[in-house]
Amino acid sequence: MITMKDIANATGVSVVTVSNALRGKDNVSPETAQRILETADSMGYRVNAANLAARNLRVRGTRNALPEKPVIGVAIFEFDNMQPAQLAAEISRTASARRCQTLFQQTLTDAENEHSIIDNIANQFCDGLILSSANLPVKDIIRFTKRRPTVLVDDDRPQEQLDTVLSPCEIGSAEAVRYLLDKGHRRIGFVGDGFGVMDDPMRLHSVGGRRMRGCADALSGAGMALTTGQCIDTEWTWEGARSAIHQIGESIRGYDALFCLTDNIALGVIRGLGDLGIRVPDDIAVMGFDGCAIGECFMPGLTTVAVDIPQMASLAVDSVLDRIEGRIGVNEHGRRRIVGHHLEIRESA
Amino acid sequence: MITMKDIANATGVSVVTVSNALRGKDNVSPETAQRILETADSMGYRVNAANLAARNLRVRGTRNALPEKPVIGVAIFEFDNMQPAQLAAEISRTASARRCQTLFQQTLTDAENEHSIIDNIANQFCDGLILSSANLPVKDIIRFTKRRPTVLVDDDRPQEQLDTVLSPCEIGSAEAVRYLLDKGHRRIGFVGDGFGVMDDPMRLHSVGGRRMRGCADALSGAGMALTTGQCIDTEWTWEGARSAIHQIGESIRGYDALFCLTDNIALGVIRGLGDLGIRVPDDIAVMGFDGCAIGECFMPGLTTVAVDIPQMASLAVDSVLDRIEGRIGVNEHGRRRIVGHHLEIRESA
DNA sequence: TTGAAAGCGCTACCAT
DNA sequence: ATGGTAGCGCTTTCAA
Numbered sequence: 001m002i003t004m005k006d007i008a009n010a011t012g013v014s015v016v017t018v019s020n021a022l023r024g025k026d027n028v029s030p031e032t033a034q035r036i037l038e039t040a041d042s043m044g045y046r047v048n049a050a051n052l053a054a055r056n057l058r059v060r061g062t063r064n065a066l067p068e069k070p071v072i073g074v075a076i077f078e079f080d081n082m083q084p085a086q087l088a089a090e091i092s093r094t095a096s097a098r099r100c101q102t103l104f105q106q107t108l109t110d111a112e113n114e115h116s117i118i119d120n121i122a123n124q125f126c127d128g129l130i131l132s133s134a135n136l137p138v139k140d141i142i143r144f145t146k147r148r149p150t151v152l153v154d155d156d157r158p159q160e161q162l163d164t165v166l167s168p169c170e171i172g173s174a175e176a177v178r179y180l181l182d183k184g185h186r187r188i189g190f191v192g193d194g195f196g197v198m199d200d201p202m203r204l205h206s207v208g209g210r211r212m213r214g215c216a217d218a219l220s221g222a223g224m225a226l227t228t229g230q231c232i233d234t235e236w237t238w239e240g241a242r243s244a245i246h247q248i249g250e251s252i253r254g255y256d257a258l259f260c261l262t263d264n265i266a267l268g269v270i271r272g273l274g275d276l277g278i279r280v281p282d283d284i285a286v287m288g289f290d291g292c293a294i295g296e297c298f299m300p301g302l303t304t305v306a307v308d309i310p311q312m313a314s315l316a317v318d319s320v321l322d323r324i325e326g327r328i329g330v331n332e333h334g335r336r337r338i339v340g341h342h343l344e345i346r347e348s349a
Numbered sequence: 350m351i352t353m354k355d356i357a358n359a360t361g362v363s364v365v366t367v368s369n370a371l372r373g374k375d376n377v378s379p380e381t382a383q384r385i386l387e388t389a390d391s392m393g394y395r396v397n398a399a400n401l402a403a404r405n406l407r408v409r410g411t412r413n414a415l416p417e418k419p420v421i422g423v424a425i426f427e428f429d430n431m432q433p434a435q436l437a438a439e440i441s442r443t444a445s446a447r448r449c450q451t452l453f454q455q456t457l458t459d460a461e462n463e464h465s466i467i468d469n470i471a472n473q474f475c476d477g478l479i480l481s482s483a484n485l486p487v488k489d490i491i492r493f494t495k496r497r498p499t500v501l502v503d504d505d506r507p508q509e510q511l512d513t514v515l516s517p518c519e520i521g522s523a524e525a526v527r528y529l530l531d532k533g534h535r536r537i538g539f540v541g542d543g544f545g546v547m548d549d550p551m552r553l554h555s556v557g558g559r560r561m562r563g564c565a566d567a568l569s570g571a572g573m574a575l576t577t578g579q580c581i582d583t584e585w586t587w588e589g590a591r592s593a594i595h596q597i598g599e600s601i602r603g604y605d606a607l608f609c610l611t612d613n614i615a616l617g618v619i620r621g622l623g624d625l626g627i628r629v630p631d632d633i634a635v636m637g638f639d640g641c642a643i644g645e646c647f648m649p650g651l652t653t654v655a656v657d658i659p660q661m662a663s664l665a666v667d668s669v670l671d672r673i674e675g676r677i678g679v680n681e682h683g684r685r686r687i688v689g690h691h692l693e694i695r696e697s698a
Numbered sequence: 699t700t701g702a703a704a705g706c707g708c709t710a711c712c713a714t
Numbered sequence: 715a716t717g718g719t720a721g722c723g724c725t726t727t728c729a730a
Contacts, residue, residue: 003723014701019725029699044679079428079453080438080642089429092455096462104428104453106441113445148395238646271646293429297587297620299648330393352707363717368709378715 002045011039070100070324072317073126075107075117077133082264082292084132087153090313091130098317107134115140128320131155133207138162149323151316156205162334163319165312167290168341169207172305173214174221176259176287179343181222185257185285190215191241191269192261194233195226208236211261211289236261238268245272252276255284257349263288263295263304270298270348285349291341301346308340315339351394360388419449419673421666422475424456424466426482431613431641433481436502439662440479447666456483464489477669480504482556487511498672500665505554511683512668514661516639517690518556521654522563523570525608525636528692530571534606534634539564540590540618541610543582544575557585560610560638585610587617594621601625604633606698612637612644612653619647619697634698640690650695657689664688 004018011018013032021028021036022045028036074091077084088104095102103126105117114136128149134141138159141150151163180188193208198216203209216226234244241260245252245268252258252273260266266288270280280286280300288295291306315337322328353367360367362381370377370385371394377385423440426433437453444451452475454466463485477498483490487508490499500512529537542557547565552558565575583593590609594601594617601607601622609615615637619629629635629649637644640655664686671677 001723005723015724016701016726017699019723020700023725027699032699041679078438079441080431080435082429082643085434086429089427089455092428093457096457102454104455105451106438106453108442108445238643242646267643267646271648274648294431294587294616294643297591297616299620299623330390350707354707364707365709365717366715368707369716372709376715381715 002043004045007036007040007043007045010043011036070127070321072100072102072128072130072320072324073117074102074104074130075114075132075134076104077107079104079106082294083262083290086292086309087132087312090309091317094310094313094317098321100317100321128324130316130320149320151319153312153316154207156210156336158205160333163323164334164336165315165319166210166336166338167207167307167312168305168338169210170214170217171338172289172307172341173211173259173261174218175214175341175343176289176305177215177218178221179345180257180259180285180287180349181218183257183285183349187254187256188219189230189232189252189255189258190226190261191232191234191244191258191265192236193231195228195231208261215259232258234265234268236265238264238271241265241268242272242275245269246275249276253278253283257285257287260286260288263290263292263302266302266304266348267295267298270300270302280348287349291344295344296346298348300348302344303346303349304344306342306344308342312339351392353394356385356389356392356394359392360385419476419670421449421451421477421479421669421673422466423451423453423479424463424481424483425453426456428453428455431643432611432639435641435658436481436662439658440666443659443662443666447670449666449670477673479665479669498669500668502661502665503556505559505685507554509682512672513683513685514664514668515559515685515687516556516656516661517654517687518559519563519566520687521638521656521690522560522608522610523567524563524690524692525638525654526564526567527570528694529606529608529634529636529698530567532606532634532698536603536605537568538579538581538601538604538607539575539610540581540583540593540607540614541585542580544577544580557610564608581607583614583617585614587613587620590614590617591621591624594618595624599625602627602632606634606636609635609637612639612641612651615651615653615697616644616647619649619651629697636698640693644693645695647697649697651693652695652698653693655691655693657691661688 004015008015008018013036017028017032018036021033022040072095074088076088079085079088092102107114107117114134126148130151130153131141132153134152134155138157142161151165153165154167156164156166177188190212193212197203197206197209198212219226232244232248234240258269260269266286270286273280273284278284288302288304291304291309295302295304319335353364357364357367362385366377366381367385370382371389421444423437425437428434428437441451456463456466463483475497479500479502480490481502483501483504487506491510500514502514503516505513505515526537539561542561546552546555546558547561568575581593581597583589607618609618615635619635622629622633627633637651637653640653640658644651644653668684
């Protein structure tokens with residue numbers, strides 16, 4: 001690594017002068033400055049992490065510390081997945097408005113990767129962390145984040161330390177199902193997770209489990225019961241949903257409405273039905289969950305449970321900031337908040 | 350700020366022991382360690398940027414430096430915009446495969462924000478930078494990045510220093526238009542930028558200008574000319590495109606095909622035509638540009654110029670890495686590369 | 699205009 | 715098991 005010392009040696013001046021020249025201070029003679037800059041260039045001097053560390057060390061330590069903007073790290077499941085993408089965009093905007101920086105990383109499916117994000121980024125660059133759909137065991141998250149303020153988004157696993165922001169899974173799904181029931185649908189299919197998810201302790205607190213729970217609640221409120229037969233299991237992608245419909249084929253006509261656990265799934269379902277020549281909503285009504293913007297552009301426009309994503313973003317950002325800036329004490333319990341929603345009625349149901 | 354020194358004073362041990370205890374080294378007695386950890390907790394000790402700086406300084410400086418993963422900063426225009434989102438996802442995956450870290454930031458419309466990204470993030474945490482659709486003057490980019498390897502994505506403004514990765518705008522658009530021509534379309538409309546973009550020196554090198562250029566080339570290759578009358582100006586969003594179609598209304602039937610400068614626009618156009626009761630492709634064929642995945646899920650499936658996004662990502666990542674790791678010298682000129690593509694023929698044209 | 703010295707917070711090394 | 719010392723690369727302060 002090239003250091004200022006190297007440049008100093010090469011040019012025959014002191015490190016101090018190199019430092020001054022490089023920062024464009026006016027107490028260096030133009031000729032000297034020129035010479036130093038050129039040497040730095042030709043030696044390929046780079047203000048790299050180590051150099052920066054040294055600078056920060058010195059600058060932060062003294063009283064004329066920079067009016068430091070807090071940095072919030074954000075782990076997002078898939079950048080090219082509509083719902084996480086919208087959340088990321090909104091978090092970035094909110095943070096910007098709060099005058100703080102955000103650094104995003106994409107989590108892949110393997111926990112190894114999530115672990116590495118926390119280790120390498122969160123603990124190095126960030127003052128706080130927003131973790132969206134984490135796969136890591138809660139314990140590990142708490143341990144790895146080393147008392148660094150952390151907010152979990154849509155992760156309702158039992159724990160008391162971390163702030164949590166949740167999409168309105170139960171209540172939103174229930175409302176959607178009641179809407180379908182009110183419109184007279186009686187043969188409703190549920191596309192996403194299987195029926196079993198609600199009894200599986202591992203997945204009970206997952207988004208899928210919570211949404212299915214809402215469906216079951218609404219159904220039982222109407223004196224009906226959720227059965228395995230009504231559940232269509234599929235990957236949570238539109239491709240997966242589309243081919244799931246293809247596989248079911250004509251017998252999908254047994255349903256008069258399909259409630260899909262996410263907008264992605266719903267879009268794939270509509271396309272799959274279209275492939276079979278089944279019209280939405282005339283033959284089968286389709287409803288989604290999330291409120292992704294593109295749903296409005298679809299034909300038919302997607303009727304969906306629209307989560308208040310800006311609110312989700314601001315709750316997440318404000319939660320971390322409250323702790324970073326000490327408004328909430330280090331030892332105070334995590335707060336659990338559920339985001340608002342509304343039924344976005346368009347054409348598909 | 351709480352430092353190890355504070356903890357040392359409070360517990361009556363040395364800073365060294367605090368350091369050891371905090372890092373879980375085994376040369377501290379369990380009781381002492383316990384006491385130190387508790388004190389650290391109650392005092393709210395945080396490994397913050399300054400602390401980290403100090404650690405890095407010490408650790409990196411010595412020879413047993415960590416097998417440091419390079420960190421690449423990526424500035425993305427809008428996380429919730431399909432095309433940038435897919436690029437971001439792909440860059441993240443590629444980087445992961447190359448064993449390096451990526452840090453993403455969202456650029457907003459104002460240059461102020463871009464400036465701040467480069468200043469605060471790139472120059473602090475990153476070994477290299479990928480800038481997608483930058484608005485900053487090229488000079489500023491070069492200056493702000495202070496000899497830190499930087500790759501521009503889809504930014505073809507004249508300059509020699511920075512590596513550039515470009516989507517196949519001219520060639521892709523030309524191919525698309527030839528395809529429409531071959532299918533017998535003679536009244537083709539172009540949706541996106543106005544005709545003037547190709548003559549405006551400010552926008553000549555923009556994605557819009559370059560795509561329009563390709564259209565004009567294909568047209569003139571067939572003995573036809575691009576005229577103002579064939580250009581439909583719209584914001585580059587599906588909402589904008591949809592309402593642009595609404596405004597034009599029935600007279601849009603004067604076209605038998607519409608080539609849209611992006612998939613976003615194309616999707617909005619299809620929806621807008623649908624609103625008017627115009628069928629795609631029967632009444633009017635519609636074609637897009639980008640190759641966003643969701644186009645396949647649309648009805649009708651979007652025919653589009655599919656940019657090889659994985660290649661775009663790997664070219665970008667490898668370009669920075671080449672320079673970070675010194676395979677390409679600091680003073681070597683920027684390389685300009687154009688990404689591959691293919692016509693993705695689906696149903697809309 | 700220039701530079702010597704001190705010190706930022708931490709960890710490696712070696713002595714106790 | 716514990717701690718003293720040195721020093722990472724830089725900037726600040728102050729003296730020359």
